[in-house]
Amino acid sequence: VTRALIIGTGLIGGSVAAGLRAAGWRVTGCDERAAARALERGLVDEIGGLDSARAVDAVVLAVPVGATPGVLAQLAPHLARETVVTDVGSTKLGVLAAAASLPWPSRFVGGHPLAGTERSGPDAADARLFAGRRCLLTPGGADADAVALVENLWRALGAEVSSMTAAEHDQLLAAVSHLPHAVAFALAAAAGSALAGLGDVAGLHGAGFVDTTRIASSDGVMWRDIFLANRAPLLDALDRFEDELARLRAAVALGDVDGIAAAVERAHAGRRRVLG
Amino acid sequence: VTRALIIGTGLIGGSVAAGLRAAGWRVTGCDERAAARALERGLVDEIGGLDSARAVDAVVLAVPVGATPGVLAQLAPHLARETVVTDVGSTKLGVLAAAASLPWPSRFVGGHPLAGTERSGPDAADARLFAGRRCLLTPGGADADAVALVENLWRALGAEVSSMTAAEHDQLLAAVSHLPHAVAFALAAAAGSALAGLGDVAGLHGAGFVDTTRIASSDGVMWRDIFLANRAPLLDALDRFEDELARLRAAVALGDVDGIAAAVERAHAGRRRVLG
Numbered sequence: 001v002t003r004a005l006i007i008g009t010g011l012i013g014g015s016v017a018a019g020l021r022a023a024g025w026r027v028t029g030c031d032e033r034a035a036a037r038a039l040e041r042g043l044v045d046e047i048g049g050l051d052s053a054r055a056v057d058a059v060v061l062a063v064p065v066g067a068t069p070g071v072l073a074q075l076a077p078h079l080a081r082e083t084v085v086t087d088v089g090s091t092k093l094g095v096l097a098a099a100a101s102l103p104w105p106s107r108f109v110g111g112h113p114l115a116g117t118e119r120s121g122p123d124a125a126d127a128r129l130f131a132g133r134r135c136l137l138t139p140g141g142a143d144a145d146a147v148a149l150v151e152n153l154w155r156a157l158g159a160e161v162s163s164m165t166a167a168e169h170d171q172l173l174a175a176v177s178h179l180p181h182a183v184a185f186a187l188a189a190a191a192g193s194a195l196a197g198l199g200d201v202a203g204l205h206g207a208g209f210v211d212t213t214r215i216a217s218s219d220g221v222m223w224r225d226i227f228l229a230n231r232a233p234l235l236d237a238l239d240r241f242e243d244e245l246a247r248l249r250a251a252v253a254l255g256d257v258d259g260i261a262a263a264v265e266r267a268h269a270g271r272r273r274v275l276g
Numbered sequence: 277v278t279r280a281l282i283i284g285t286g287l288i289g290g291s292v293a294a295g296l297r298a299a300g301w302r303v304t305g306c307d308e309r310a311a312a313r314a315l316e317r318g319l320v321d322e323i324g325g326l327d328s329a330r331a332v333d334a335v336v337l338a339v340p341v342g343a344t345p346g347v348l349a350q351l352a353p354h355l356a357r358e359t360v361v362t363d364v365g366s367t368k369l370g371v372l373a374a375a376a377s378l379p380w381p382s383r384f385v386g387g388h389p390l391a392g393t394e395r396s397g398p399d400a401a402d403a404r405l406f407a408g409r410r411c412l413l414t415p416g417g418a419d420a421d422a423v424a425l426v427e428n429l430w431r432a433l434g435a436e437v438s439s440m441t442a443a444e445h446d447q448l449l450a451a452v453s454h455l456p457h458a459v460a461f462a463l464a465a466a467a468g469s470a471l472a473g474l475g476d477v478a479g480l481h482g483a484g485f486v487d488t489t490r491i492a493s494s495d496g497v498m499w500r501d502i503f504l505a506n507r508a509p510l511l512d513a514l515d516r517f518e519d520e521l522a523r524l525r526a527a528v529a530l531g532d533v534d535g536i537a538a539a540v541e542r543a544h545a546g547r548r549r550v551l552g
Contacts, residue, residue, distance in 0.1 A: 114482040134480055168474055175470035176481035180488040182528070183463050185543035186520035187456060192546020193520075194451035194513045198444055202552020204410055205452035206390040208491040212456040213547050215484040220540035227528045227536060237470045238525055244462035244469075249514055252458070252503045260503060264496035267461035270468020271489050276478025 001026050003056040004153070005048065007071060009038035012088050012116060013062025014125025016157065018043040022127045023156035028052045038122040053078040058149055061087040066225030069098035076102055084146045086111045086153070090173060091229040092138045092166035109150040110138035110166060112173070113159055118217040131158030138166040174233035176274055179241055181215050181223055182234065188216035277302050279332040280429070281324065283347060285314035288364050288392060289338025290401025292433065294319040298403045299432035304328045314398040329354040334425055337363040342501030345374035352378055360422040362387045362429070366449060367505040368414045368442035385426040386414035386442060388449070389435055394493040407434030414442040450509035452550055455517055457491050457499055458510065464492035 006017045009031040029035045029044030099108035115133040135154040139147045251259030282293045285307040293303045305311045305320030375384035391409040411430040415423045527535030
């Protein structure tokens with residue numbers, strides 16, 4: 001039986017735990033606030049502390065990216081030589097830098113499942129959350145057997161694995177996730193403020209508003225951490241976005257029909273490029 | 277039997293036609309390009325010209341908002357005194373101004389169903405498209421019996437009807453629909469451009485990107501018309517959006533955790549205000 005310690009049993013960690021249990025792994029959960037509920041829901045086999053790391057094959061960090069360096073430092077004294085350590089954080093260069101201080105850095109494999117919802121906590125966890133989704137790995141200089149174990153972990157959860165460098169990951173995620181979240185936050189706030197003075201218009205919207213702002217319901221602490229951990233690529237993506245929006249705005253203001261058509265064509269092409 | 281002439285039998289007009297047929301109305305479709313396909317799919321009972329208007333109880337204009345004034349002018353000579361005219365356009369002040377030139381302006385009732393998809397054409401039409409959705413009416417100075425007929429029409433399609441002034445409608449839609457479309461277009465284009473140099477990363481994204489940019493697949497001609505027809509309220513909404521984004525960006529750039537938290541809180545509040 002493969003054994004895992006999941007540190008952080010919220011939406012993502014709880015879903016990893018439940019999925020690994022379903023795949024036959026033995027799972028220990030470590031989370032001051034959420035482990036009791038995770039055990040109650042059957043997401044984990046048992047609750048343990050960081051010192052449980054010594055007895056497992058893999059440790060999965062599923063804490064907010066801002067907390068990852070601190071947790072890695074606390075975890076370090078409890079690691080055995082062979083134990084593989086991985087994470088699920090939305091940015092990777094910072095995590096990889098923190099992992100370089102581990103006693104055996106080549107046992108660390110960065111990971112990032114492209115799944116999640118705007119909800120959080122162990123009650124939102126779901127063993128099938130990663131089924132059919134992508135998981136990006138940033139192995140860097142990790143040992144081949146460590147990479148293989150982490151690949152097997154994600155495949156056991158039903159995910160499709162891709163590997164890249166941490167820098168590539170962070171640039172990619174800035175474009176397809178962090179920028180959309182920043183834009184969705186600003187959009188939801190602006191729409192709310194634009195309704196001032198219109199009386200009660202709650203519910204008078206179409207599906208487009210719901211979809212474009214769904215991720216604007218996401219947790220503020222988690223996204224504060226992600227934005228700050230991936231600041232430079234996000235600011236670069238914001239530059240591109242602001243430039244696109246300024247071009248579209250100018251075309252609308254000037255009644256430039258060709259300019260609007262060109263902006264929409266760039267949108268269609270950009271979306272096709274991302275979706276494939 | 278209530279009789280309707282639907283001018284434009286694409287996604288929206290075709291769906292109105294099919295829904296009214298299902299509710300027992302007799303429906304004539306008028307569309308140079310799409311009527312034959314609409315008849316083939318059984319969305320309409322028959323095909324007719326604008327002169328069919330004389331024989332119906334209600335005429336529904338379902339053409340792009342930019343084409344509405346021209347179609348109203350062509351339609352005018354074929355209208356009988358009692359015929360009710362309505363439309364489905366996404367902006368209302370311009371349509372109402374055009375309708376003022378009709379022989380009997382008090383027979384015109386502006387309408388706008390908050391439904392649709394990023395697809396278009398009669399093949400995407402669906403009799404259930406409006407079921408459970410909102411339809412906004414801008415009756416202005418219309419006759420009470422004309423308003424009642426249009427309300428009945430939308431209720432027959434399963435929609436819930438709300439009334440407001442055309443100015444209120446246009447401000448509301450700028451916030452909850454036109455701004456989200458402008459932002460989604462710019463977002464899809466920027467994401468595509470930010471991926472340049474990353475090699476093949478198609479498909480490496482989460483559900484957030486799909487949802488926030490779904491409406492960026494929308495038709496460019498339709499949205500060019502809407503943006504230009506609702507230019508001033510859209511530019512006002514863009515002002516608010518740019519201000520929100522600038523505040524969030526500055527907070528990220530400065531590492532201002534409280535500023536990021538405040539931006540996310542405004543997003544949560546704005547979304548709750550719109551959704552109700």
